[in-house]
Amino acid sequence: MNKPILTMDGISKAFAGVRALQDVRFDLMRGEIHALMGENGAGKSTLMKILTGVCARDAGTITFEGRPVTFKNPREAQAAGIVIVHQELNMLNHLTAAQNVFIGREPMRGKMIDDDKMNRDAHALFQKLGIGIDPKAVVGGLTVGRQQMCEIAKAISTEASVIIFDEPTAALTDSEIEDLFKTILDLRGRGIGIVYISHRMDEIKRITDRVTVMRDGACVGTLTTAHCTKDDIVRMMVGRTVYEDPKSRSEVPADAPVALSVRRLRAGPLVRDVSFDLRRGEILGLSGLMGAGRTETARAIFGADRPDGGEVLVNGRLCRIRSPRDAVAAGIGYLSEDRKRYGLLVEKDIAANITLASLRDFMRGLSLHRSKEEEEARRHIETLRIKTPSEHQEVRKLSGGNQQKIVVGKWLTRDSQILIFDEPTRGIDVGAKAEIYALMHELARQGKSILMISSDLTEILRMSDRVMVMCEGRKTAEIPIEEATQEKIMHAATLREARRVS
Amino acid sequence: MSGNGSHSTSLLSNSGKLFHNFGKQRLVAIGALGVLYLFFCAAGDNFAAYNTFVSILDSSYYIGFLAIGVTFVVITGGIDLSCGTVMVCCALISGTLYFKLGVPMWLCLLLCIAMGGLFGFCNGFMVAVMKLPAFIATLGTMMVTRGLGSIVTATASVTFPQRHADDGWFRGIFKLMGDGLPSGGVPTGFVLLILLAAVMAFILNKTRPGRYILALGSNKEATRLSGVDVVKWEILAYVVSGLFAGLAAIAYASIYSTILPGTGNGFELDGIAGTVIGGTSLSGGVGSIAGTLIGVFIMSVLRTGLPFVGLQPHYQLFFTGFVLAAAVFADVLNRRRRKG
Numbered sequence: 001m002n003k004p005i006l007t008m009d010g011i012s013k014a015f016a017g018v019r020a021l022q023d024v025r026f027d028l029m030r031g032e033i034h035a036l037m038g039e040n041g042a043g044k045s046t047l048m049k050i051l052t053g054v055c056a057r058d059a060g061t062i063t064f065e066g067r068p069v070t071f072k073n074p075r076e077a078q079a080a081g082i083v084i085v086h087q088e089l090n091m092l093n094h095l096t097a098a099q100n101v102f103i104g105r106e107p108m109r110g111k112m113i114d115d116d117k118m119n120r121d122a123h124a125l126f127q128k129l130g131i132g133i134d135p136k137a138v139v140g141g142l143t144v145g146r147q148q149m150c151e152i153a154k155a156i157s158t159e160a161s162v163i164i165f166d167e168p169t170a171a172l173t174d175s176e177i178e179d180l181f182k183t184i185l186d187l188r189g190r191g192i193g194i195v196y197i198s199h200r201m202d203e204i205k206r207i208t209d210r211v212t213v214m215r216d217g218a219c220v221g222t223l224t225t226a227h228c229t230k231d232d233i234v235r236m237m238v239g240r241t242v243y244e245d246p247k248s249r250s251e252v253p254a255d256a257p258v259a260l261s262v263r264r265l266r267a268g269p270l271v272r273d274v275s276f277d278l279r280r281g282e283i284l285g286l287s288g289l290m291g292a293g294r295t296e297t298a299r300a301i302f303g304a305d306r307p308d309g310g311e312v313l314v315n316g317r318l319c320r321i322r323s324p325r326d327a328v329a330a331g332i333g334y335l336s337e338d339r340k341r342y343g344l345l346v347e348k349d350i351a352a353n354i355t356l357a358s359l360r361d362f363m364r365g366l367s368l369h370r371s372k373e374e375e376e377a378r379r380h381i382e383t384l385r386i387k388t389p390s391e392h393q394e395v396r397k398l399s400g401g402n403q404q405k406i407v408v409g410k411w412l413t414r415d416s417q418i419l420i421f422d423e424p425t426r427g428i429d430v431g432a433k434a435e436i437y438a439l440m441h442e443l444a445r446q447g448k449s450i451l452m453i454s455s456d457l458t459e460i461l462r463m464s465d466r467v468m469v470m471c472e473g474r475k476t477a478e479i480p481i482e483e484a485t486q487e488k489i490m491h492a493a494t495l496r497e498a499r500r501v502s
Numbered sequence: 503m504s505g506n507g508s509h510s511t512s513l514l515s516n517s518g519k520l521f522h523n524f525g526k527q528r529l530v531a532i533g534a535l536g537v538l539y540l541f542f543c544a545a546g547d548n549f550a551a552y553n554t555f556v557s558i559l560d561s562s563y564y565i566g567f568l569a570i571g572v573t574f575v576v577i578t579g580g581i582d583l584s585c586g587t588v589m590v591c592c593a594l595i596s597g598t599l600y601f602k603l604g605v606p607m608w609l610c611l612l613l614c615i616a617m618g619g620l621f622g623f624c625n626g627f628m629v630a631v632m633k634l635p636a637f638i639a640t641l642g643t644m645m646v647t648r649g650l651g652s653i654v655t656a657t658a659s660v661t662f663p664q665r666h667a668d669d670g671w672f673r674g675i676f677k678l679m680g681d682g683l684p685s686g687g688v689p690t691g692f693v694l695l696i697l698l699a700a701v702m703a704f705i706l707n708k709t710r711p712g713r714y715i716l717a718l719g720s721n722k723e724a725t726r727l728s729g730v731d732v733v734k735w736e737i738l739a740y741v742v743s744g745l746f747a748g749l750a751a752i753a754y755a756s757i758y759s760t761i762l763p764g765t766g767n768g769f770e771l772d773g774i775a776g777t778v779i780g781g782t783s784l785s786g787g788v789g790s791i792a793g794t795l796i797g798v799f800i801m802s803v804l805r806t807g808l809p810f811v812g813l814q815p816h817y818q819l820f821f822t823g824f825v826l827a828a829a830v831f832a833d834v835l836n837r838r839r840r841k842g
Contacts, residue, residue, distance in 0.1 A: 302727070304726075304727060323726075323731075324726055324728070324729050325730070325731055327729070328729025329729065336727070341721070341723065342727050343724055343727070344721065344724055345717055345724060345725070346720075347720050347788070348717070348787075352717070356717060356728045356730070359713060359714075363710065366709055368713060370708075410728065414729075
């Protein structure tokens with residue numbers, strides 16, 4: 001094999017006395033796609049931050065293109081040819097694609113920016129990548145996938161020899177993922193070294209050459225992707241095997257009553273006459289592609305957005321839901337995929353978050369009954385197995401899985417009987433995923449009804465008692481789990497309405 | 503309740519947390535206040551005198567009330583630019599009611615507070631229901647109230663009854679003077695200020711409205727999606743600010759007697775400055791009434807103390823600017839350390 005373009009050896013780092021990295025080794029060849037995997041908090045991000053000069057290492061060496069290097073800041077790393085494409089896009093939404101790609105190094109003519117040259121260069125770059133983005137298009141108006149492509153174009157235009165992708169597919173649709181993979185493989189063909197960080201096992205298997213797995217700040221090992229199985233990788237990540245079997249048959253009793261009934265619900269262009277029933281103790285999987293209207297349906301049921309029409313019945317009684325307040329009062333809880341934005345007060349402690357939806361129950365006269373709040377929080381920390389030093393911990397300091405459990409705790413405290421989980425395991429690492437799954441099963445067994453939106457077909461098949469599929473705002477299928485297959489679901493998810501061209 | 507045991511431990515942890523929350527920044531602020539006071543005592547002749555102490559308090563009542571009220575709004579992540587002019591407008595209107603219409607003084611004072619609350623409600627309605635940016639909505643109210651004061655009084659100034667006049671009793675709310683009392687008077691207003699601050703601190707930290715206001719300042723959408731009526735509670739924060747502007751109007755009238763139409767601009771910034779120096783975050787979700795009071799007193803000590811060391815009062819603005827920037831910088835540093 002050829003010589004590595006990048007070697008990191010013996011890297012150690014501690015934050016305020018807490019070990020983040022311990023003697024980590026990582027190398028990258030020219031023209032290689034090297035996956036970096038590990039649960040959240042395993043040390044992947046810290047390692048990449050050290051590589052790109054965001055933070056300093058305590059010990060260890062970095063050899064890049066044969067020379068030992070230390071980058072003091074990301075700009076130095078970029079100048080040397082190491083760039084990172086972040087999970088959260090760093091695009092300036094009001095500028096054009098070309099302006100974003102060349103920001104900070106605009107081609108000049110005298111004292112003025114040479115817009116023509118900039119647009120020409122951007123156009124050439126996009127062509128090289130095989131993406132048809134108009135250089136003059138305002139970035140905020142592009143799809144997330146295309147914004148990501150701009151970000152990649154920007155990385156390439158700096159003549160980088162190492163590109164780090166941090167969960168690049170998290171926000172992309174399937175076809176955008178295909179385009180991205182084509183681009184990444186093309187970059188590999190041109191001898192660029194690629195670090196690929198992702199939680200998605202099938203992607204790792206598909207496009208990477210080697211996998212390095214990290215756990216608890218240490219390097220567990222490096223495997224050749226072609227010679228290992230998903231289970232090998234998962235076992236290395238969590239140190240145990242995680243069960244992955246699809247559910248074979250519905251676990252809902254045949255006589256379970258209908259808890260939630262949605263009738264001809266309409267809200268905007270993405271919720272068009274959606275009807276379905278959710279039974280007591282059932283997990284109804286809601287599948288579909290990006291933009292199918294699944295989240296919009298959930299938000300309309302919950303009153304987060306005002307529906308245009310339709311009926312929602314809870315336990316057979318018609319409910320006028322015009323705001324989340326009405327929905328919560330009717331016993332519905334919504335767990336958004338974006339927990340930090342829509343689910344949590346990240347700067348408040350666990351206790352304050354858990355009681356937020358049911359504060360009335362924690363009063364003593366006019367005053368908040370703080371010790372009762374703390375007691376409730378401790379109870380959930382124990383039963384949901386939330387890993388935290390105490391109930392006073394600020395929520396932002398917890399991992400994604402533990403944050404999700406706190407949102408669950410909030411609705412359990414409120415005694416909500418119907419829970420809408422929107423992408424319950426997005427951004428949650430493999431080990432915690434299994435715990436969330438077990439928790440959802442347990443909730444269903446206790447008689448709660450769960451509507452689970454998920455883009456992950458394995459998750460849908462593994463969790464659901466019944467699968468409902470949406471496409472372009474319409475319900476296109478309802479499949480009992482006994483008959484559900486990935487193919488059937490994908491077929492329904494792409495069942496577009498025939499449109500007349502006017 | 504599961505018995506005394508858990509109760510007493512929770513009390514312990516509460517007080518522990520209280521101390522923790524009171525935190526470094528607030529200790530720094532208290533320290534700064536003490537150092538400032540001692541500095542002026544040492545450097546200025548007679549600064550340590552009782553009369554000076556009372557005049558420091560006198561000049562802090564109205565800004566204190568404005569600042570307590572505006573703290574609630576700032577905690578929601580909003581801003582109230584109108585409280586200064588609302589204060590002056592309320593004072594002018596209630597003074598006019600008294601002199602022109604013969605409304606009894608006690609009713610004028612109550613109406614004064616009520617009018618403040620009404621202006622606050624208008625602000626809250628514009629922000630929470632009409633979704634106007636708080637900056638713009640309260641800027642509008644600031645202009646409206648400033649103009650309204652001039653319209654109602656036909657641009658004439660209003661002088662409230664003197665201490666010994668028939669209806670001058672209300673001045674006793676803020677300062678008792680008379681035979682047998684110290685010549686500087688007894689600062690009863692200080693007791694009132696502390697009492698109301700304690701009540702508002704209780705409301706903020708220990709009641710449902712307070713918790714909701716903190717929550718919606720921290721993350722409004724997450725709070726709404728938890729089934730909380732965020733519109734109601736956000737309006738309430740502005741109403742609190744308005745009511746306290748009304749109270750501030752009474753304090754202002756009883757200390758300074760003469761109210762000029764067209765003034766009031768800039769007082770809101772004093773109130774906001776006190777709030778921010780006291781550690782309330784302009785991005786919302788975090789704040790404390792005790793901190794706000796300390797911030798207000800720092801400004802009062804500066805204003806009263808500077809002439810004692812031979813500097814004109816307008817140097818107060820000059821130095822307050824530095825204090826403000828330093829206080830916020832300390833907060834920024836603190837956050838950065840916690841995050842790092």
